[in-house]
Amino acid sequence: MPKEGITPRAQDYSQWYLDIVQQADLADYAEVVRGCIVFKPNGYAIWEAMQRGLDDRIKATGHVNAYFPLLIPKSFLMKEAEHVEGFAPEVAEVTHASGEELAEPYVIRPTSETIIGYFYAKWVRSWRDLPLLINQWANVMRWEMRPRPFLRTAEFLWQEGHTVHATEEDAERETLVALNEIYADFVEKEMALPVIKGRKTEKEKFAGALRSYALEAIMQDGRALQAATSHNLGQNFAKAFDITFTDQTNTVQHGWTTSWGISTRLIGALIMAHSDDEGLIIPPRLAPTQVVVVPIHKNETERSAVMAAVEQITSDWKGHLRFKIDDREQLTPGFKFNEWELKGIPVRIEVGPKDVQKGSVAVARRDMPGREGKAFVPQAGLRDHITNLLTEIQQNLYDRALRFREEHTFEASSYDELKALVEKGFVRVYWAGSTEDERRIQTEIKATTRVIPFEQPEQSGTCIITGKETKQQVIFARAY
Amino acid sequence: MPKEGITPRAQDYSQWYLDIVQQADLADYAEVVRGCIVFKPNGYAIWEAMQRGLDDRIKATGHVNAYFPLLIPKSFLMKEAEHVEGFAPEVAEVTHASGEELAEPYVIRPTSETIIGYFYAKWVRSWRDLPLLINQWANVMRWEMRPRPFLRTAEFLWQEGHTVHATEEDAERETLVALNEIYADFVEKEMALPVIKGRKTEKEKFAGALRSYALEAIMQDGRALQAATSHNLGQNFAKAFDITFTDQTNTVQHGWTTSWGISTRLIGALIMAHSDDEGLIIPPRLAPTQVVVVPIHKNETERSAVMAAVEQITSDWKGHLRFKIDDREQLTPGFKFNEWELKGIPVRIEVGPKDVQKGSVAVARRDMPGREGKAFVPQAGLRDHITNLLTEIQQNLYDRALRFREEHTFEASSYDELKALVEKGFVRVYWAGSTEDERRIQTEIKATTRVIPFEQPEQSGTCIITGKETKQQVIFARAY
Numbered sequence: 001m002p003k004e005g006i007t008p009r010a011q012d013y014s015q016w017y018l019d020i021v022q023q024a025d026l027a028d029y030a031e032v033v034r035g036c037i038v039f040k041p042n043g044y045a046i047w048e049a050m051q052r053g054l055d056d057r058i059k060a061t062g063h064v065n066a067y068f069p070l071l072i073p074k075s076f077l078m079k080e081a082e083h084v085e086g087f088a089p090e091v092a093e094v095t096h097a098s099g100e101e102l103a104e105p106y107v108i109r110p111t112s113e114t115i116i117g118y119f120y121a122k123w124v125r126s127w128r129d130l131p132l133l134i135n136q137w138a139n140v141m142r143w144e145m146r147p148r149p150f151l152r153t154a155e156f157l158w159q160e161g162h163t164v165h166a167t168e169e170d171a172e173r174e175t176l177v178a179l180n181e182i183y184a185d186f187v188e189k190e191m192a193l194p195v196i197k198g199r200k201t202e203k204e205k206f207a208g209a210l211r212s213y214a215l216e217a218i219m220q221d222g223r224a225l226q227a228a229t230s231h232n233l234g235q236n237f238a239k240a241f242d243i244t245f246t247d248q249t250n251t252v253q254h255g256w257t258t259s260w261g262i263s264t265r266l267i268g269a270l271i272m273a274h275s276d277d278e279g280l281i282i283p284p285r286l287a288p289t290q291v292v293v294v295p296i297h298k299n300e301t302e303r304s305a306v307m308a309a310v311e312q313i314t315s316d317w318k319g320h321l322r323f324k325i326d327d328r329e330q331l332t333p334g335f336k337f338n339e340w341e342l343k344g345i346p347v348r349i350e351v352g353p354k355d356v357q358k359g360s361v362a363v364a365r366r367d368m369p370g371r372e373g374k375a376f377v378p379q380a381g382l383r384d385h386i387t388n389l390l391t392e393i394q395q396n397l398y399d400r401a402l403r404f405r406e407e408h409t410f411e412a413s414s415y416d417e418l419k420a421l422v423e424k425g426f427v428r429v430y431w432a433g434s435t436e437d438e439r440r441i442q443t444e445i446k447a448t449t450r451v452i453p454f455e456q457p458e459q460s461g462t463c464i465i466t467g468k469e470t471k472q473q474v475i476f477a478r479a480y
Numbered sequence: 481m482p483k484e485g486i487t488p489r490a491q492d493y494s495q496w497y498l499d500i501v502q503q504a505d506l507a508d509y510a511e512v513v514r515g516c517i518v519f520k521p522n523g524y525a526i527w528e529a530m531q532r533g534l535d536d537r538i539k540a541t542g543h544v545n546a547y548f549p550l551l552i553p554k555s556f557l558m559k560e561a562e563h564v565e566g567f568a569p570e571v572a573e574v575t576h577a578s579g580e581e582l583a584e585p586y587v588i589r590p591t592s593e594t595i596i597g598y599f600y601a602k603w604v605r606s607w608r609d610l611p612l613l614i615n616q617w618a619n620v621m622r623w624e625m626r627p628r629p630f631l632r633t634a635e636f637l638w639q640e641g642h643t644v645h646a647t648e649e650d651a652e653r654e655t656l657v658a659l660n661e662i663y664a665d666f667v668e669k670e671m672a673l674p675v676i677k678g679r680k681t682e683k684e685k686f687a688g689a690l691r692s693y694a695l696e697a698i699m700q701d702g703r704a705l706q707a708a709t710s711h712n713l714g715q716n717f718a719k720a721f722d723i724t725f726t727d728q729t730n731t732v733q734h735g736w737t738t739s740w741g742i743s744t745r746l747i748g749a750l751i752m753a754h755s756d757d758e759g760l761i762i763p764p765r766l767a768p769t770q771v772v773v774v775p776i777h778k779n780e781t782e783r784s785a786v787m788a789a790v791e792q793i794t795s796d797w798k799g800h801l802r803f804k805i806d807d808r809e810q811l812t813p814g815f816k817f818n819e820w821e822l823k824g825i826p827v828r829i830e831v832g833p834k835d836v837q838k839g840s841v842a843v844a845r846r847d848m849p850g851r852e853g854k855a856f857v858p859q860a861g862l863r864d865h866i867t868n869l870l871t872e873i874q875q876n877l878y879d880r881a882l883r884f885r886e887e888h889t890f891e892a893s894s895y896d897e898l899k900a901l902v903e904k905g906f907v908r909v910y911w912a913g914s915t916e917d918e919r920r921i922q923t924e925i926k927a928t929t930r931v932i933p934f935e936q937p938e939q940s941g942t943c944i945i946t947g948k949e950t951k952q953q954v955i956f957a958r959a960y
Contacts, residue, residue: 028599030549032556033586034577038599039547041614048545065528067519069510070588070619070635071572076512089578092551094588096573097514097623106513108550108574108588119508119518134521139550139619143577155550 003342008277013221018149020271023342024280027149035147035154039264042343043150045288046267047157051137053190053286054159054262057182063133063161068116070139071106076114079240083113086207090142092154108141113208113233113259116162117241124164124255126246131174132164140263150268151225151480158263164243164255168234171256172211175232178260179213183228191266192283192397193217193273194405195227196426196475198451203435206259210234216450216475218405219272222425224450224477227269230260268480274397278369280344283397284390291323291386292345296333296352309356313349313379320383321390341369346393347386355379367393367400409475415441415464418476422447426477430461432470441465441476449474483822488757493701498629500751503822504760507629515627515634519744522823523630525768526747527637531617533670533766534639534742537662543613543641548596550619551586556594559720563593566687570622572634588621593688593713593739596642597721604644604735606726611654612644630748631705631960638743644723644735648714651736652691655712658740659693663708671746672763672877673697673753674885675707676906676955678931683915686739690714696930696955698885699752702905704930704957707749710740748960754877758849760824763877764870771803771866772825776813776832789836793829793859800863801870821849826873827866835859847873847880889955895921895944898956902927906957910941912950921945921956929954 002008005023007015021027026043030036039047055065071094077084091107109115116134124132137159144154161178165171179197187193195215205212209231216224237243238254247253274281284290295310297303310325317323324345326336333350340348350362361382365373377385408425412418421427422445431449442448452474460471482488485503487495501507506523510516519527535545551574557564571587589595596614604612617639624634641658645651659677667673675695685692689711696704717723718734727733754761764770775790777783790805797803804825806816813830820828830842841862845853857865888905892898901907902925911929922928932954940951 028602030599032553032598033549033551033595036549036551038549041544041546044546045544047547064521064525066521066524067527067637069513069516069518070621071513071516073512091577092574092586093576094572095575096585098570098625099568105576106572115513118512119510122508141550145578157547 003278003338006277006279006342009220016277017268017272020275020280021149024344026267026271026280029149033154035144037147037149037153039157042288043267046270046282046286047264049286049288050186050190050266051159053186054182055137057186058135058159058161061177061181063135063163065136066134067136067138068112068119070109072109072112072115074105074107076118077107079114080208080236082236083208087111087142090144092141092143109138110140110142111259111261112136112138112140112160112162113237113257114241117237117243117257120162120164120255120257121241121243124243124245127166127248130164130166130245130255131170133161133174134163135159135161148268150271151265153264156264158261160259160261163258164238165258166245166247166253166255168256171232171234171258175211175213175230175258175260178258179215179228179230183215183230183260183262187215187217187227187266188398190283190285191270191273192285192394192401193227193269194398194402196451196453198453198475200229200451201435201438201449201474203438204449206231208233208236210236214451216477217269217273218401218408218426218477219269219480220404221272222408222423222477224426224475224479225265225269225272226450226479227266228260228262231258233257233259265480273401274367275344276369279342281366281397282344282346284346284394287322287344287346289322289324289345290390291317291321291347291349292340293323293325293349293351294333294336294340295325295327296350302353305353305356306351309379310351313351313361313382316383321386337364341366347389349386363389365389365393367396412464413462418447418464419445422476422478426450426475428453428473428475429464430470431465431472431474432463432468433465437465447476447478450477450479451475483758483818486757486759486822489700496757497748497752500755500760501629504824506747506751506760509629513634515624517627517629517633519637522768523747526750526762526766527744529766529768530666530670530746531639533666534662535617537666538615538639538641541657541661543615543643545617546614547616547618548592548599550589552589552592552595554585554587556598557587559594560688560716562716563688567591567622570624572621572623589618590620590622591739591741592616592618592620592640592642593717593737594721597717597723597737600642600644600735600737601721601723604723604725607646607728610644610646610725610735611650613641613654614643615639615641628748630751631745633744636744638741640739640741643738644718645738646725646727646733646735648736651712651714651738655691655693655710655738655740658738659695659708659710663695663710663740663742666742667695667697667707667746668878670763670765671750671753672765672874672881673707673749674878674882676931676933678933678955680709680931681915681918681929681954683918684929686711688713688716690716694931696957697749697753698881698888698906698957699749699960700884701752702888702903702957704906704955704959705745705749705752706930706959707746708740708742711738713737713739745960753881755824756849759822761846761877762824762826764826764874767802767824767826769802769804769825770870771797771801771827771829772820773803773805773829773831774813774816774820775805775807776830782833785833785836786831789859790831793831793841793862796863801866817844821846826870829866843869845869845873847876892944893942898927898944899925902956902958906930906955908933908953908955909944910950911945911952911954912943912948913945917945927956927958930957930959931955
């Protein structure tokens with residue numbers, strides 16, 4: 001039986017997503033501010049958990065945080081030719097301040113390569129200053145005509161790493177450290193979301209990059225979501241902003257820069273990858289609340305016995321489990337079960353008078369909402385039981401998502417096959433086509449190359465468009 | 481002997497401040513973005529430590545975080561009469577996006593009462609929805625003509641709490657919880673900075689508030705710095721944005737709202753309260769690095785013996801002390817000592833060949849840069865010694881700042897006395913004057929009422945301006 005307020009995925013996946021966002025109380029539309037949303041407390045708490053997981057990894061790999069200005073002189077955008085082409089059409093402009101027109105307008109940062117490039121040119125002098133490894137947590141703005149909560153909003157929150165290196169090899173290594181050690185590690189371990197790592201084609205790369213890398217994940221409708229990107233910017237921005245250093249032989253050289261980012265659209269990925277028709281599912285490691293305890297009682301005598309048991313059971317949880325005791329009055333247990341299912345809490349504990357007598361509790365797993373996910377467990381040793389269960393749920397969500405991806409990844413050996421299969425998921429094809437070919441395919445079948453995966457087959461094959469023999473496969477998919 | 485690059489406080493306090501900011505590498509001027517700065521890694525790390533201390537307290541008092549849009553429709557500012565008067569003159573306006581002129585311009589939030597008020601009106605329906613206790617970490621912008629790093633910048637970072645309550649009493653209680661349990665507790669315990677708590681006069685209150693409260697701290701030049709503010713907004717914003725709820729008797733009422741904020745200007749307060757002519761001093765609880773270990777050696781034999789000792793000494797520090805081992809080559813110990821003094825690291829440990837032999841180390845306290853702050857301490861039990869020393873330094877900084885305030889707080893019984901004493905610090909006076917009197921005094925002697933302190937004398941006295949008998953004292957000072 002479908003849950004009230006949630007359109008089943010099979011009926012309308014797109015509406016299902018919006019229903020989850022609303023029913024789990026994650027965001028509100030900011031209809032008075034074009035294309036923006038409010039990150040409501042339940043949604044923002046997920047972002048805070050993501051920030052912790054990412055910030056730890058960013059620092060563990062040697063980076064430090066800083067903060068650069070929100071506003072960028074409009075002329076800065078123009079300094080890198082591809083960059084301006086990519087971003088100028090979607091910027092918001094500040095033209096007045098204190099009631100007066102400004103001599104030169106500013107844009108609100110759509111990304112910060114240019115303004116940070118300006119400062120790095122001031123700060124970098126010698127090879128001793130390199131590598132320069134800085135990250136920023138910030139809001140950015142890209143004027144968006146078709147907003148969708150978390151996935152596409154005019155203002156969004158993200159982190160952007162910006163680094164400078166002495167050599168191309170160092171910059172390339174850094175680009176891959178961000179992709180692998182920061183992003184893939186976080187997305188797979190904390191979000192329980194398997195990713196395909198690879199390089200972007202020329203058409204899909206970042207405006208101004210030498211090479212872009214990305215992590216692609218599959219959503220439950222078979223569409224791709226780019227979870228993170230990392231760019232080797234070569235010397236493009238170093239030349240545009242004159243970031244130079246004196247090397248060990250006293251020669252002045254341009255630096256090599258990188259940038260990499262991950263944003264609040266990951267919240268959308270988390271929702272779409274794991275949730276079901278009962279509501280949101282949050283992986284335990286990111287869940288702001290991992291366990292909810294619902295006491296069940298019909299009268300005051302039962303209530304005091306049950307609440308005493310609940311207090312006793314949870315007495316050693318603090319600092320070990322993130323939990324909540326839902327002792328709200330005037331609400332039925334059924335109402336509460338429904339609410340916490342909608343909100344995606346990984347584990348629910350029910351404690352009633354019979355449980356008190358038996359010294360047990362009922363434990364319900366959110367990832368298995370039916371009877372198979374429910375068990376009666378002794379109160380003794382419950383904390384360890386739950387800790388293990390959370391690990392099991394985390395793993396189950398990952399395994400399930402991986403299985404889904406495997407079942408929805410296909411190989412196509414012709415354009416017609418690609419056309420048909422792209423309706424269902426990821427499609428691997430041999431590819432020696434051009435940017436022009438990619439553009440045409442995008443127009444015709446609304447699919448784009450997601451990545452050139454790092455993992456490639458050993459045999460070569462025939463490009464589906466050019467008929468050329470090639471060793472390179474790419475993945476096509478429809479994307480968010 | 482004055483330190484190179486730092487103007488002594490006695491010579492030019494204002495230049496001393498700028499020198500500290502530069503020498504400790506805390507910020508850079510963003511000359512290309514009017515009135516803005518870059519928060520460099522050393523400065524931003526202090527802000528991150530502050531955020532942790534504040535966020536913990538914000539959550540412990542029952543608040544949750546959320547995120548609201550950066551842009552506010554310009555018309556929203558106009559809805560509260562005092563508010564628009566206070567903020568309209570200093571906002572930056574977004575008039576164009578995607579290359580087109582907008583039908584209605586947006587302002588970049590100077591503070592978020594209006595945009596948040598709009599959403600709260602949608603979210604609050606019944607007394608069951610109250611209190612609504614939300615905080616936001618965000619950047620804000622107030623066009624600033626005379627910027628000064630951290631203290632006054634066009635863009636700054638802050639948190640702003642925004643709450644709705646069913647009664648005036650609840651709103652008043654919340655306003656004081658923010659002031660006392662969040663802000664005063666943080667500023668005194670973590671920043672080691674004693675504060676005077678009190679209410680703002682009508683002239684000094686927040687634009688749109690019923691009552692504003694503040695924490696005032698004294699800087700080493702005798703000027704006041706407002707460390708935090710908390711506002712009981714009464715029903716002003718609830719009426720302007722129609723935030724209503726149905727109470728338990730089914731009557732529709734306007735809510736009572738509060739707002740409270742603390743910003744990156746606290747970094748300026750931290751610098752000015754504690755630092756000396758040798759450089760920055762960071763209180764141990766907020767210091768990103770609490771201990772730096774400097775190995776001293778003249779040849780490879782000495783180096784390997786010293787480094788082995790350093791490794792052994794620090795082997796049980798991880799997770800207990802935030803420390804750094806400065807094993808940079810080609811730099812003398814003296815250069816390193818100087819650098820870490822400039823950067824305000826609370827404790828420096830020196831380990832040389834003689835220390836290895838004796839099983840001791842030299843320990844230098846940053847808060848006592850001379851010989852009196854240096855001691856030879858056995859390696860055995862060093863971690864506990866340092867832990868205790870950090871507590872002692874934290875307390876010493878607080879005590880010193882409190883003593884300074886006591887020595888620079890005066891009572892004046894006439895306007896002439898006030899005039900003379902305000903050159904030196906805080907001046908308490910009996911006060912029954914008007915807003916007009918405050919304005920005149922501000923023009924004449926450049927001092928403002930800082931707060932009406934919660935702690936008032938038992939006896940009444942004579943107002944220095946009106947000659948009226950009054951029970952109320954206020955504090956006048958020149959302020960940052």
